[in-house]
Amino acid sequence: VNRFCLVSHLAKSFRGKLSSTFPSLSPPSLLKAIFSVDPNEVRSLIFKKEDVNVQDSEKRTPLHAAAYLGDADIIELLILSGARVNAKDNKWLTPLHRAVASCSEDAVCMLIKHSADVNARDKNWQTPLHVAANNKAIRVAEALVPLLSNVNVSDRGGRTALHHAAFSGHLEMVKLLLSRGANIDAFDKKDRRAIHWAKQNGMLTKWYEMVCHMEVVRLLVSSGINQGNIYGNSALHMASYNGQDVVVNELIEAGASINQVNERGLSALHFSACSRQGALCLELLLGNGANVNIRSKDGKTPLHMAAVHGRFSRSQAVIQNGAEVDCEDKNGNSPLHIAARYGHQLLINTLLTHGANTAKRGVHGMFPLHLAALSGFSDCCRKLLSSDFHIDTPDHFGRTCLHAAAAGGNLECLNLLLNTGADFNRKDRFGRTPLHYACCNSKSQCVFALVGSGAGVNELDERGCSPLHYAAAGTEGKCVEYLLRSDANPGIRDRQGYNPVHYASAYGHTLCLELISRETPLDVLMETSGTDILSDSDNHALISPLHLAAYHGHCGVLEVLAAGLLEVDIRTPEGRTPLSLACSRGHQECVSLLLHHGAHTHTKDYTLKRTALHVAAMNGHSDCLRLLINNTDTHNSVDVQDANGQTPLMLAVLSGHTESVYSLLSRGADVEAKDHWGRTALHRGAVSGHEECVEALLQRGASVCVCDRAGRSPLHLAAACGHTGVLGALLQAANALHTHTLLIDNHGYTPLHWACYNGYDGCVELLLEQEVFKKTQGNHFSPLHCAVSPLHAAAFSDHVECVSLLLSHGAQANTSDTHTRTTPLMMAAHNGQTNAVEVLVSSAKADLTLQDTNKNTALHLACSKGHETSALLILEKISDRNFINCTNTSLQTPLHVAARNGLTVVVQELLGKGASVLAVDENGYTPALSCAPNRDVADCLALILNSMLPASPLVSITTLPASPRVTMATLQSVNHYSNHQSKGVAFESPPPLRTDHTSYCRQDRLLCVSPDDDNEFNDSDSETY
Structure with a gap:
C-alpha cells in the first residue's frame, strides 16, 4: 500500500513537472508506464519510438524515475533502448544516485552492470557512496566499495562517507567503511572528524537508536578523543553544549581531557554552563574535577557564562564547587x-546571597547598577540599591546611574533613582546632564520626568550643545515640543556655530523643524540675508541648514527652509550652492524644489568655477540634469565652461554617463567645444574608453582629426590607452570622411607609435589594417632613445605581440634612425627586453653586425647593462670569430664589457667562441684588467701580474716567441704604462697569455726538451697568470 501511494504521488509530481515543461502536451506515456511499474507497456512504447531521454523541468529522465522506483527490469529495458545511464539532472544527480537513495540493491547492480559511474558527483560533490552512508544502504555500499579506488573521497564540505555514517549513527556502515580503509582521522573543512559528527546529532528519541549511536561513539573515541575541530572544540565540548550527558559520561570514562580549552579558551564546563540542555553535563563535569575558575581568553569563567544566559541553578552549582563570585573578565566585569x-x-539574588560586591567597578568603571539602569531592568535596580552605596558615584567618564537610566529610557528606573535622591543636573566629563542623554536617545518620557524634576533645559555640554540640539537631531518631536514649551532657547549655537535648526535639517526631521519655526520664525533665527546666524554671536556656521538638507536629500525639510528664508542661492566658503549639492547627490525632488523657489542654475563655485550643470553631468544624474536644462533660458547655457574650459558634455563623456551625454546633445551641446588644452569631448571619450559616448559624439559630427595643443587627436589617445573599440569607431569615422593624412603629433609620433609603445597589440593590428599606417615612418622617439619607427617603440617596451604584428606587416627589422643609428634589436638588447630580442634574432633574422654611432653592436649594449639573457640569445646566433672580437670606438670588445659587468656565463660563452683575451682597449687594458673597478686598481693589478713572471726559473721574457699580434699588444701596454704620468714608473713587458698547455710544446720551442721540463713549467707561477 505504501509503495502504491508513493508511486502515485511521484507520478503526479513528475507529471506536474512535465506539464510545466511541455504546457501544450500531456505527460509522456512512457513516464506513465514507468510509474505504473509495467515493463510490457514500457517495451511497447519504446517499440513505438517513444523518446527514452525526455527531460522534465529539472532535467530528470525516465531512467531517473525507474532508478528511484528501484525496478531493475525497466532500468535494463531503458538502457538497452538508448537511455543515457549517466544522465544528470539540474542537481547533477545520476540514476545511480537515485537508486542508492532508494536502497535498491538490484537497481544499483543493474546500473553498475551497464557502466554507471560510481564516482559521479552531484552539486554538493557527493558520490553514491556518500548517499549510501547517509541512508543506511549497507548492501548498496557493499556493492559500491569494491569498485572504488578511494573510500575517503570528500564532498564540498570536506566530509567523507564516514562522516555521514557517524552523523547518522549507522554502526554497520561505520564498521564497513573502517574495514575497507576509511580514514578515521579525516577532517572536513572545519577540521571536524567523524567523532565530532557522532556527537553532533544530539539525544535520539528511541532507545535502540541511542544504543547504536553510543556504539558508534565508542568505536570512534579510540582514535584521537581530544582532537579539536577548526575552532578547537573537542568531542567533549560539543557533547556538553548539546546536553548529551550519556556521551559526556562515555567520553570522560574513555579519558577525555575535562579542562581542555578551544581557541577562545573555553572549556567544556563553559559550554555546559551556558547551554540550555547542559545541566546534567555540568554536574558530570563538576563531579569529575572540572576547574570551576578556569578563564577563557577574554577572562570569563563558567560563572560568567551562566550569568550571561541566566542559568541560576548552574551558578549555584559552580559556586558551591568553589567558584569565585567576584572574579573579573578582561573588561573588569x-x-x-x-x-x-x-x-x-x-541569578542576581544568588550572587548577592553568596557575597557579591555591588560596588565593584566593571567596564569603563561602571557599577552593576549602571548596567541594570542602562538596560532598563527596574527590579534588578532595586536589588542592587543598598544603603551604603552612593547613588551619584560616577564611572570613569563621570556618568552616574541616572545618566545610564536616562540613556536607557526606562521611566521606572529613572523615577526609582530620582526618588532615591539622584542629582538630575550632575554633568559628566563631557558636560552632559541626564537630560542631554534622554534627548539624544529620544526618550520623551524621561525628558518629561527630568524637566519636571527641575533639570536645566539650556545647559550646554563641552561642544556647546543644549538638550534641544540633541532633541532636534532625534526622531521624537515630543521632546522638541516639550523643551520649547519649557523655555528652551532655539537660538543657542554650539561651538561650530550650528543651532537646532541645523541639526534638524541635517537629520531630516521635518516635524522638529516645524516645531522650532512655530516657536521662533526662521527669519528671526537666521539673518535676513540667509547667510549667517544671529548677529549677536561670534560663532558663524560655515554651512547653512539649506546646504545640509539639500546634500542629504531631505525634501520636506528643504521645503520648510525655502519657504522661511529669502535666499536659496546661499553659498559655502567654496562657493557651493544648495542646488549644486543636491545635484551632486542626485536628489531630483530637492533639485525640483530649489528650482521652483528660484535657484539659479549658472551660479559657479569659487574654486573650479563649476555650475550645477557641471556637477549633475559629472555624476551622471540625468534626471537632475534634465531639470536643469529645462530651466535654462539661453541656448548656450549647456556649453558653460569651468575654470579649465570644460563643458558639462566633456565631464559627462569623461565619466561615461551615456544618458547624460544624450540629454546634453539633444539640447544642442557643442561637440567641438575645446578646453584650455585644446581638447574636445571626443578626446575625453578616447581616453576613458566609453564606446557609447563616443558613438553619440560621432553621430553628432564630432571631428576625429581635431588636435589638442600637443598635436594629439582622439586617435592618438585611443591608441595610447588601448581602447580598441573606440579606436575602431574613430577609424571608421575617419575613413567615412576620406581623411587619409598620417596623423603626427608635435613630437612626430603617430597613433601607431603610441599603441606599440604601450603594447596594445589589438590597436596595433587595427591600425596596420589602415593603408595610411602601413608605412612605418615617423620622427625619432626621444623617450625611447631616438627610436625611429613603431618597431623601435614595441621593442623598447618588450611587447612581443606588437613586434610580431609589425614584422608580419613588412616592418624592417634592421632599420635605424639617423641620429644614433640604433636598430630595434639594439634598443631591445640595451633595455634587457628578452622576449623582443628573441623574436628579432630568431624570427626576423636581424643583422647582428650592425653598429650604432659609437660602433656598439647589440651584443655590446646587452653586456653593458648586464642583461645576461639577452646577450646569450645574441651569442647563440654568432659563429664568426671576427664579429666576436669587434670593437667599439673605445676599442672595447664584448669580452671587455661582459667582464667589467661580471657576466660570468657570457664571458664563458665568449671565450668558447674564440674571444681574444689579449685585446687591448684605448686605455691599454686587456679584458682581465677591465674587471678592475678603476684605473688605479687596474695599474696595481698589472704590477702584481708582471712581478709574478720572474719567479719561474724556466721562463724569461726574452725566450718567449714573438708574434706580430702579441708584440703589438705588448708594445701598447708598455706605452700605456710608461706614459702614465701619475705613477712615474716603467714596467717590464707583460707576458702573453697561452690558450692551452700544448702551445708550449711546439718544435720551435727551445725549452720543450723533455716531459719533466714540461711538468715543471706547468707548475710555475705563470700558470696562475
Missing part, C-alpha cells in the same frame, strides 16, 4: 555585572 546587564534577577 564580574558575574554580577553580567547578570545586571541581561536582567537576570534570580
Whole structure:
C-alpha cells in the first residue's frame, strides 16, 4: 500500500513537472508506464519510438524515475533502448544516485552492470557512496566499495562517507567503511572528524537508536578523543553544549581531557554552563574535577557564562564547587555585572546571597547598577540599591546611574533613582546632564520626568550643545515640543556655530523643524540675508541648514527652509550652492524644489568655477540634469565652461554617463567645444574608453582629426590607452570622411607609435589594417632613445605581440634612425627586453653586425647593462670569430664589457667562441684588467701580474716567441704604462697569455726538451697568470 501511494504521488509530481515543461502536451506515456511499474507497456512504447531521454523541468529522465522506483527490469529495458545511464539532472544527480537513495540493491547492480559511474558527483560533490552512508544502504555500499579506488573521497564540505555514517549513527556502515580503509582521522573543512559528527546529532528519541549511536561513539573515541575541530572544540565540548550527558559520561570514562580549552579558551564546563540542555553535563563535569575558575581568553569563567544566559541553578552549582563570585573578565566585569546587564534577577539574588560586591567597578568603571539602569531592568535596580552605596558615584567618564537610566529610557528606573535622591543636573566629563542623554536617545518620557524634576533645559555640554540640539537631531518631536514649551532657547549655537535648526535639517526631521519655526520664525533665527546666524554671536556656521538638507536629500525639510528664508542661492566658503549639492547627490525632488523657489542654475563655485550643470553631468544624474536644462533660458547655457574650459558634455563623456551625454546633445551641446588644452569631448571619450559616448559624439559630427595643443587627436589617445573599440569607431569615422593624412603629433609620433609603445597589440593590428599606417615612418622617439619607427617603440617596451604584428606587416627589422643609428634589436638588447630580442634574432633574422654611432653592436649594449639573457640569445646566433672580437670606438670588445659587468656565463660563452683575451682597449687594458673597478686598481693589478713572471726559473721574457699580434699588444701596454704620468714608473713587458698547455710544446720551442721540463713549467707561477 505504501509503495502504491508513493508511486502515485511521484507520478503526479513528475507529471506536474512535465506539464510545466511541455504546457501544450500531456505527460509522456512512457513516464506513465514507468510509474505504473509495467515493463510490457514500457517495451511497447519504446517499440513505438517513444523518446527514452525526455527531460522534465529539472532535467530528470525516465531512467531517473525507474532508478528511484528501484525496478531493475525497466532500468535494463531503458538502457538497452538508448537511455543515457549517466544522465544528470539540474542537481547533477545520476540514476545511480537515485537508486542508492532508494536502497535498491538490484537497481544499483543493474546500473553498475551497464557502466554507471560510481564516482559521479552531484552539486554538493557527493558520490553514491556518500548517499549510501547517509541512508543506511549497507548492501548498496557493499556493492559500491569494491569498485572504488578511494573510500575517503570528500564532498564540498570536506566530509567523507564516514562522516555521514557517524552523523547518522549507522554502526554497520561505520564498521564497513573502517574495514575497507576509511580514514578515521579525516577532517572536513572545519577540521571536524567523524567523532565530532557522532556527537553532533544530539539525544535520539528511541532507545535502540541511542544504543547504536553510543556504539558508534565508542568505536570512534579510540582514535584521537581530544582532537579539536577548526575552532578547537573537542568531542567533549560539543557533547556538553548539546546536553548529551550519556556521551559526556562515555567520553570522560574513555579519558577525555575535562579542562581542555578551544581557541577562545573555553572549556567544556563553559559550554555546559551556558547551554540550555547542559545541566546534567555540568554536574558530570563538576563531579569529575572540572576547574570551576578556569578563564577563557577574554577572562570569563563558567560563572560568567551562566550569568550571561541566566542559568541560576548552574551558578549555584559552580559556586558551591568553589567558584569565585567576584572574579573579573578582561573588561573588569564580574558575574554580577553580567547578570545586571541581561536582567537576570534570580541569578542576581544568588550572587548577592553568596557575597557579591555591588560596588565593584566593571567596564569603563561602571557599577552593576549602571548596567541594570542602562538596560532598563527596574527590579534588578532595586536589588542592587543598598544603603551604603552612593547613588551619584560616577564611572570613569563621570556618568552616574541616572545618566545610564536616562540613556536607557526606562521611566521606572529613572523615577526609582530620582526618588532615591539622584542629582538630575550632575554633568559628566563631557558636560552632559541626564537630560542631554534622554534627548539624544529620544526618550520623551524621561525628558518629561527630568524637566519636571527641575533639570536645566539650556545647559550646554563641552561642544556647546543644549538638550534641544540633541532633541532636534532625534526622531521624537515630543521632546522638541516639550523643551520649547519649557523655555528652551532655539537660538543657542554650539561651538561650530550650528543651532537646532541645523541639526534638524541635517537629520531630516521635518516635524522638529516645524516645531522650532512655530516657536521662533526662521527669519528671526537666521539673518535676513540667509547667510549667517544671529548677529549677536561670534560663532558663524560655515554651512547653512539649506546646504545640509539639500546634500542629504531631505525634501520636506528643504521645503520648510525655502519657504522661511529669502535666499536659496546661499553659498559655502567654496562657493557651493544648495542646488549644486543636491545635484551632486542626485536628489531630483530637492533639485525640483530649489528650482521652483528660484535657484539659479549658472551660479559657479569659487574654486573650479563649476555650475550645477557641471556637477549633475559629472555624476551622471540625468534626471537632475534634465531639470536643469529645462530651466535654462539661453541656448548656450549647456556649453558653460569651468575654470579649465570644460563643458558639462566633456565631464559627462569623461565619466561615461551615456544618458547624460544624450540629454546634453539633444539640447544642442557643442561637440567641438575645446578646453584650455585644446581638447574636445571626443578626446575625453578616447581616453576613458566609453564606446557609447563616443558613438553619440560621432553621430553628432564630432571631428576625429581635431588636435589638442600637443598635436594629439582622439586617435592618438585611443591608441595610447588601448581602447580598441573606440579606436575602431574613430577609424571608421575617419575613413567615412576620406581623411587619409598620417596623423603626427608635435613630437612626430603617430597613433601607431603610441599603441606599440604601450603594447596594445589589438590597436596595433587595427591600425596596420589602415593603408595610411602601413608605412612605418615617423620622427625619432626621444623617450625611447631616438627610436625611429613603431618597431623601435614595441621593442623598447618588450611587447612581443606588437613586434610580431609589425614584422608580419613588412616592418624592417634592421632599420635605424639617423641620429644614433640604433636598430630595434639594439634598443631591445640595451633595455634587457628578452622576449623582443628573441623574436628579432630568431624570427626576423636581424643583422647582428650592425653598429650604432659609437660602433656598439647589440651584443655590446646587452653586456653593458648586464642583461645576461639577452646577450646569450645574441651569442647563440654568432659563429664568426671576427664579429666576436669587434670593437667599439673605445676599442672595447664584448669580452671587455661582459667582464667589467661580471657576466660570468657570457664571458664563458665568449671565450668558447674564440674571444681574444689579449685585446687591448684605448686605455691599454686587456679584458682581465677591465674587471678592475678603476684605473688605479687596474695599474696595481698589472704590477702584481708582471712581478709574478720572474719567479719561474724556466721562463724569461726574452725566450718567449714573438708574434706580430702579441708584440703589438705588448708594445701598447708598455706605452700605456710608461706614459702614465701619475705613477712615474716603467714596467717590464707583460707576458702573453697561452690558450692551452700544448702551445708550449711546439718544435720551435727551445725549452720543450723533455716531459719533466714540461711538468715543471706547468707548475710555475705563470700558470696562475
